[in-house]
Amino acid sequence: MVFNSLDFFIFLPIVFVFYWFVFKKSAKSQNVLILIASYFFYGCWDWRFLSLIFLSTLVDFFVGQRIYSNEKKSTRKLWLWVSVIFNVGLLGFFKYYNFFVDSWIDMVSVLGYDIKSTWTLRIILPVGISFYTFQTMSYSFDIYYKRLQPTKDFLSFATFVSFFPQLVAGPIERASNLLSQILNKRSFSYEQSVSGLKLILWGLFKKVVIADALAPMVDDIFANYSTYPASTLILGVTLFSFQVYGDFSGYSDIAIGTAKLFGIELMSNFKFPVFSRNVAEYWQRWHVSLSTWFRHYVYIPLGGSRVSKLKSVRNIIIIFLVSGFWHGANWTFIFWGAFHALAFIPVFLMGRNTIYKNSVVGENSIFPSFIEIGQMLLTFGIVTFSRIFFRSESITDAFGFISNMINNFSFETYYHPMGYRMIDYYLLLVLFVLYEYRMRKDPRAPFKFKSKGVRFVAYTIIILLMMLFYDDGVDRSFIYFQF
Amino acid sequence: MEILVRMFHLYNDVPLLLFIDEYDIQKTEPGQRGFSVTGNRRQNFAEFNINSFGYNSYREFTPSADKIEVALIGDSYIEGFNQHYYDSTGKKIEVILNNEVEVYEYGRGGYDMADQLHIINSYKEQFELIDYIFIYMKFKNDLRRTKIKPDHDLVNLKHTFKFQIKRYIRVLKYANAIGLFDGFRDIRSRLTQGNHNYKAPEVDKKKLELKYMENFKSLVKTYGFDKEKTIFLFDKRKTNKLFLDHCDEMGYKYLDFGESFEKATRPTDLIYDRHWNNLGRTLVATVIANYVKEQEALKGK
Numbered sequence: 001m002v003f004n005s006l007d008f009f010i011f012l013p014i015v016f017v018f019y020w021f022v023f024k025k026s027a028k029s030q031n032v033l034i035l036i037a038s039y040f041f042y043g044c045w046d047w048r049f050l051s052l053i054f055l056s057t058l059v060d061f062f063v064g065q066r067i068y069s070n071e072k073k074s075t076r077k078l079w080l081w082v083s084v085i086f087n088v089g090l091l092g093f094f095k096y097y098n099f100f101v102d103s104w105i106d107m108v109s110v111l112g113y114d115i116k117s118t119w120t121l122r123i124i125l126p127v128g129i130s131f132y133t134f135q136t137m138s139y140s141f142d143i144y145y146k147r148l149q150p151t152k153d154f155l156s157f158a159t160f161v162s163f164f165p166q167l168v169a170g171p172i173e174r175a176s177n178l179l180s181q182i183l184n185k186r187s188f189s190y191e192q193s194v195s196g197l198k199l200i201l202w203g204l205f206k207k208v209v210i211a212d213a214l215a216p217m218v219d220d221i222f223a224n225y226s227t228y229p230a231s232t233l234i235l236g237v238t239l240f241s242f243q244v245y246g247d248f249s250g251y252s253d254i255a256i257g258t259a260k261l262f263g264i265e266l267m268s269n270f271k272f273p274v275f276s277r278n279v280a281e282y283w284q285r286w287h288v289s290l291s292t293w294f295r296h297y298v299y300i301p302l303g304g305s306r307v308s309k310l311k312s313v314r315n316i317i318i319i320f321l322v323s324g325f326w327h328g329a330n331w332t333f334i335f336w337g338a339f340h341a342l343a344f345i346p347v348f349l350m351g352r353n354t355i356y357k358n359s360v361v362g363e364n365s366i367f368p369s370f371i372e373i374g375q376m377l378l379t380f381g382i383v384t385f386s387r388i389f390f391r392s393e394s395i396t397d398a399f400g401f402i403s404n405m406i407n408n409f410s411f412e413t414y415y416h417p418m419g420y421r422m423i424d425y426y427l428l429l430v431l432f433v434l435y436e437y438r439m440r441k442d443p444r445a446p447f448k449f450k451s452k453g454v455r456f457v458a459y460t461i462i463i464l465l466m467m468l469f470y471d472d473g474v475d476r477s478f479i480y481f482q483f
Numbered sequence: 484m485e486i487l488v489r490m491f492h493l494y495n496d497v498p499l500l501l502f503i504d505e506y507d508i509q510k511t512e513p514g515q516r517g518f519s520v521t522g523n524r525r526q527n528f529a530e531f532n533i534n535s536f537g538y539n540s541y542r543e544f545t546p547s548a549d550k551i552e553v554a555l556i557g558d559s560y561i562e563g564f565n566q567h568y569y570d571s572t573g574k575k576i577e578v579i580l581n582n583e584v585e586v587y588e589y590g591r592g593g594y595d596m597a598d599q600l601h602i603i604n605s606y607k608e609q610f611e612l613i614d615y616i617f618i619y620m621k622f623k624n625d626l627r628r629t630k631i632k633p634d635h636d637l638v639n640l641k642h643t644f645k646f647q648i649k650r651y652i653r654v655l656k657y658a659n660a661i662g663l664f665d666g667f668r669d670i671r672s673r674l675t676q677g678n679h680n681y682k683a684p685e686v687d688k689k690k691l692e693l694k695y696m697e698n699f700k701s702l703v704k705t706y707g708f709d710k711e712k713t714i715f716l717f718d719k720r721k722t723n724k725l726f727l728d729h730c731d732e733m734g735y736k737y738l739d740f741g742e743s744f745e746k747a748t749r750p751t752d753l754i755y756d757r758h759w760n761n762l763g764r765t766l767v768a769t770v771i772a773n774y775v776k777e778q779e780a781l782k783g784k
Contacts (some may be wrong), residue, residue, distance in 0.1 A: 006666030419754035424524060464487050468523050472662030 001044040002477060003254045004207050011041065016261055020188050027185040031159040034182075034262065038164035042128075045168075049126040052090060057161045059086045060136040064150035064157075067143045076144055083140035087133040094126055099329030128168030130326060134293055136161050139175040141297050148175055156182045165258035169251050169478055171269040171289035178266065186263030195444070196260025202446035203253030205462050207478070210246030210432060213425065213469040214239045220417040222391055225401045231411040233401060240391050241384040242429055245273065247479045248287070256444065272440045273383075274433060275361040275368075277375035279343040280353035282383055290326070294319045309349070316348060317341045327390075332398055336389040343382050360440050428469070485654045492528075494653040495520040495660055497564050499533065500641050506605035507633045508598070510537030510591065519564035521755045523661045532568045536589075541569050544587045546612035551584040553775060554610065556599045557619030557716075561590030565758045572759075575768035580775060587613070595625040596699065600706035603713070615775055616713045617738070622723045626695035629702055696725050714738055716771065720745070740770045 001007050015037045023033040043050050059082070066079040092100075139160075142148035151157050160179040166172075221228060221236025228236070252269035259266045269289050276282035283291050295304075302315045317338075324337020347353050361376060362368040368376070392398035416422055439445060449455045488494055496517030503509050513535045521527035531539045538544075539562050546552045555561050555573055563571045573586030589602055599618050603610050610616060640646045649656050658664060715730065718741035730737050743766040744751045751763035759767060 006670065010670075420524070420526065460484060460487065463484060467658065467661060467663070468493075470523060470661055470663065472665055 001041050003251065003258075004204060004478075007044070011037075012258065012261075019262055024188075027183060028155065030186060030262075031155050031182060034164070035155065035159045035162060038159070038162040038167060041164040042162065042167060045127050046124070049129075052094075052126055052129065053132060053162055053167075054158075056087060056090065056133055056136045057158045059083060060140050060161075061150075061154055061157045063140050064143045065152075067140060068150045080140055080144045083137055087137045091129060091133055094124075094129055096325075096329045103331075131170045131172055132161055132167060134172045134290075138172070138293060138297065139179070142175055151175075151179060151183060153183065163259070163264075165255040165262075165264075166266055169248070169255070170287075171252055171255065171267050172293050173266060173289070178264070181264050188263065192260050192263065196257040198447045199253045199257030199260065199444065201257075201459065201462060203250040203255075203257060205466060206246040206250030206253065208466045209428065209469045211243045211250060211479075212471060212474045213428070214243040214246070215474050216417055216471070217414075217425070218243050218391070221414075222393075222397075222401070225397070225404055228404070228414075229408045229410040229412045230405045232414045233405045235414055237384055237388050237391070237401075239425075240387050241380070242432075244387065244390070244479055245270075251478045253446075268443050271443050272360075272436055274380060274436065275376055275440055276379045276383075277356050277361060277372060278347050278352055278379055279340065279382060280347045281356040282379055283340075283344070284357060290323065294323055298322060305348075312348065313345055316344055320344065331395045332389045332392050335395060335398065336386055339386045339389060343386070362437075362440070428465075485652065488654045488657050491525070492518060493520065493523075493525060494657040497531070501638045502537070503633045503635065503638055504537070506601070507631060508602055508605060509633055509638065511539070513537055520660075521565065521753075526755050527565055527753060529565055529567045530569075531564055538587075538589055538591065539563060539568055540571065540588045541574065542585065542587065544609065546585075546587070546609055548612060551615075551775075551779070552613040553584055553586045553615045553617065553771070554589060554613045555586060555617050555619065555716075555771075556589040556594070556602060558590065558594045558621075558624075559592035560758055561588050561619050562592055563588070563590060563758075563764075564592075565753060565756060566761070566764065570761070570764075572764045572768050572771075575765055576772045576775070579768060579772035584614075584775060595627065596620060596702055597628050597631045597706075599625075600702050600708065601631045603709075604706040610709075614712060615778070616709070617716045617771060618713060619716045621717065621721065622695065622726050623721070626698045626702075629698050630705060692723055692725055695723070696729060699726070699729070708735075710734055710736065714774070716740065716767070718744065738770055738774055740767045743770060 001011060015033065019030060019033055023029040039050055039053075042053065063079050063083040066082075067076045070076050070079065139148070139150075139157075143150050156179065159182050160173075160175060163173075163178065163182070218236055218240045221232055222240070225233055225236070249270035256266045256268070267289055269287060271285040271288065273282050273286040276285055299315050299319045302318065303311055304315060305312045307315070320337040320341035321334060322337070324333040324335070324340070327333040327336070344353070361372050388401050389395075389398045392401055414422065416425075439448065442448070447455055447458050449458060496515075497519050499515045499517075500512040501509060502512050511533045513533050515531075515533040517531060519527070519529045519531055532541060534540045534543050536544045553573075553576060559565075561572065571588060573588040576586045577584060589599075591598070596618070599620075603616060649659070710733075713736070715735060715737040717737065717739065719727070719739035720741040727737075729735070744763065747762060747766060749762055751759060751766060753760045
C-alpha cells in the first residue's frame with residue numbers, strides 16, 4: 001500500500017476512527033491497533049516479508065536487553081555485533097548479494113578468467129528493508145552507548161519498529177524519540193491533527209505535482225541521453241533534482257503528517273535542501289534522519305572530527321561511500337557517494353562545514369543576498385551534477401551522459417514526450433521554489449496563513465494543481481521504495 | 484473547486500443529450516453547443532455545434548438539385564469533437580474546392596457500417612440529391628453486425644440521477660475524465676471479480692474476417708448500396724485484403740488516405756487521443772477534394 005493510492009485513503013480514516021474512538025483507552029490498546037494496522041499496511045505489498053520485520057524486531061528487542069544487563073564492555077560489544085550482523089546480514093542477502101557476486105565475476109573476468117554465473121539468485125528486495133533495519137540497529141546502538149534504557153514492553157517495541165507511516169521509507173527514527181512516545185498513551189489534539197493533514201496535503205502536492213509530473217521528462221531524457229544536446233541533458237538532471245526532492249520529501253511529509261494524526265511527532269527529514277549554501281549545509285537539510293544516523297553511529301565512533309585532519313577526511317570518505325552504498329547495490333551510488341565526499345572535504349578543510357548549522361538563507365531579510373544566491377546556485381549545481389550518477393542505470397550510462405554533455409555542447413528546445421506545454425512545468429517549479437522559500441524557516445508549517453480565507457484559497461489551488469498535473473499513466477511508486 | 488473548474492472550463496461538455504429519431508437512428512439533440520475538452524490542462528479544446536439534423540456541423544443539411552453536395556458519413560472521426568466545428572474535415576473540403584460544394588457531415592461516435600447504410604437508406608430523398616457519399620470505414624470495427632439496434636438504454640441515461648450529477652457537477656465530471664475515480668473502479672472490480680487471471684478466449688482471425696465479409700454482403704442486401712456515388716474512405720494499410728479484393732471485384736469505389744498519411748513528415752494524429760489532428764484532417768480533405776474535382780472535370784467533358 002502506498003500513500004498516494006486510494007487504498008491508503010480508505011485505510012487511513014478507518015484506522016484513525018478506530019484509534020481515537022475504540023482503542024483510545026490505553027497506550028497498550030493504541031499500540032495493538034497500530035501494530036495490526038502496520039503489519040496489514042506492509043502485508044498488502046507482500047505478507048511473506050513480515051517475517052523479516054518480526055525477526056528484526058525480535059533480535060533487537062532481545063539484544064537490547066542483553067546489552068543493558070551486561071556491564072562488561074566486551075560482552076556488550078558482542079551483543080551489539082549480533083544486532084549489526086543480523087541486520088546488515090539481512091540487507092546483505094536481500095539487497096547486496098547479487099551485486100557482490102556480479103562484481104566478483106566482473107573483477108575475475110578483468111583478470112582473464114571467465115566464470116559463468118550460477119550463483120546469482122532471483123531475490124525480491126523487501127520494501128523498506130534499509131529503513132527498518134537501520135531503525136532497529138539504532139536502538140541497540142543507543143543502549144550500547146548508554147543513551148537509552150531498553151524497553152520490556154515487546155508490543156511497544158514491535159510498534160516502534162513497524163510504525164506504518166514511516167516503515168517503508170523513513171524518517172529513520174531513533175528510539176529516544178519514537179519509542180518514548182509509543183510507550184505513553186497518546187491524546188487527541190485538534191491542532192496536531194490539522195497540522196498533520198496540512199503536511200499530508202503538502203506532501204501529496206510535492207509527490208503528484210512536482211515528482212510525478214516531471215517523471216516522464218526525466219525518464220525520456222535519461223533513456224535517450226545520447227540523442228540530446230547538453231541543454232536538454234542539463235534540463236533533465238535539473239528536473240530530476242526536483243523530482244527526487246518532491247518524491248522523497250513528499251513521502252516524508254505524508255509520513256510525518258500521518259503520524260501526527262495518531263498523536264506522534266516524527267523527526268524532520270528535509271529542511272529545504274534547495275536553499276543550502278554549501279554541500280555541508282545540504283547534508284544538514286537532505287534526508288536528515290539518514291545523515292544523522294551515519295554521523296551518530298559511524299562517523300563519531302570512527303573518531304569524527306576529533307581526530308587528525310587526515311583521519312577525519314578518511315572518516316568523511318567512509319560515511320559518504322557507505323551512504324552511497326546504502327542507497328543501492330550499484331556502482332552508480334558508490335560514485336555518487338564518492339562525488340559528495342569530494343565536494344564535502346574542501347568545505348570541511350576550510351572549516352565551513354558547520355557555519356550554517358543554525359541559520360537559514362535570508363535569515364533576517366525577505367530576500368537572500370546576492371552572495372547567498374550565488375552560494376545556493378553553486379551548491380545546487382554540484383548536487384544536481386552528482387544526481388547524474390544517482391539516476392543513471394549504470395556507471396557507463398552516467399559517464400556517457402556526462403561525455404555527451406561535453407561533446408554535444410549546444411542548445412535545443414526540448415519538447416515534452418507527451419506533447420504537453422513545457423512552460424507549465426517551468427512556471428510550476430518557479431512558484432514551488434518561491435513558496436518553499438517563503439516557508440524556509442519551518443519545514444512543518446505549510447499553509448501558514450493567518451486568514452482563514454487565504455488558507456481556504458490555498459487548499460483549493462493546491463488540490464486543483466494536483467488535478468491539473470495528475471497523470472494516471474505515470475508509475476506512482478516512490479523512488480526511495482527501491483532503497 | 485467547482486467554480487475554478489467552471490471558470491477555466493476544464494470539464495468536457497461531451498457526452499450530450501441523445502435521441503433516437505423516427506428511423507431508429509441515434510443522434511444528438513439539436514441546438515447543443517459547447518466545448519470538447521481533452522486532458523487535465525485542456526490540452527485539446529474545441530467548440531462544437533449540433534445542427535438541426537443532430538450532427539456536429541456548422542452547416543444545416545439542405546441538399547438540392549442545383550448544387551454539388553458531398554456527404555461524409557462516419558464515426559467520431561467525422562463527428563470531429565476534437566476540432567473546432569468550423570475547421571472540420573468537411574469545411575476543409577469546401578475551402579479546397581473554393582466553396583463550390585457543400586459538405587454534410589453525418590458523424591457520430593460509435594457509428595458502424597450498419598448505421599451508415601441505414602442512414603442513407605432511411606433518408607433516401609435527401610441522399611438522392613447529394614452527389615457524392617463518402618463512408619468512412621474501419622474494417623476491424625465496422626462490420627460486426629448486420630442490422631442496427633438502437634441503444635435506448637444509452638439515450639435514456641439522460642433521465643438518470645447519475646447523468647444529471649455528471650452533467651451539472653463539473654468538478655466530478657472533470658475528476659472522472661482525468662482518471663481520479665479509476666481507483667474506485669479498480670477496487671470494485673477487485674471485489675466483484677474473483678478471477679484476475681481471466682483471459683478472453685482467442686478468436687480465430689481468419690474466421691472473423693470471413694464473418695465480417697458476410698456481414699458486409701448482408702448489410703448491402705438489407706439497406707442497398709448506390710455504387711455510382713458511394714465511395715468508401717479508408718486507410719488501405721489497415722483494411723483487410725479480402726475486403727479490398729471484394730471491392731475491386733464488385734465495383735465498389737474506394738479512396739485511400741493512408742498513402743498521404745505515410746508520406747507525411749509530421750504526425751497526423753492528436754497526441755491526446757487517436758483522432759486526426761489538423762494535418763490529418765487536411766490530408767483526408769485533400770484526398771476527397773481531389774476525387775470530387777476529378778469527377779466533376781470528367782462530367783464537364
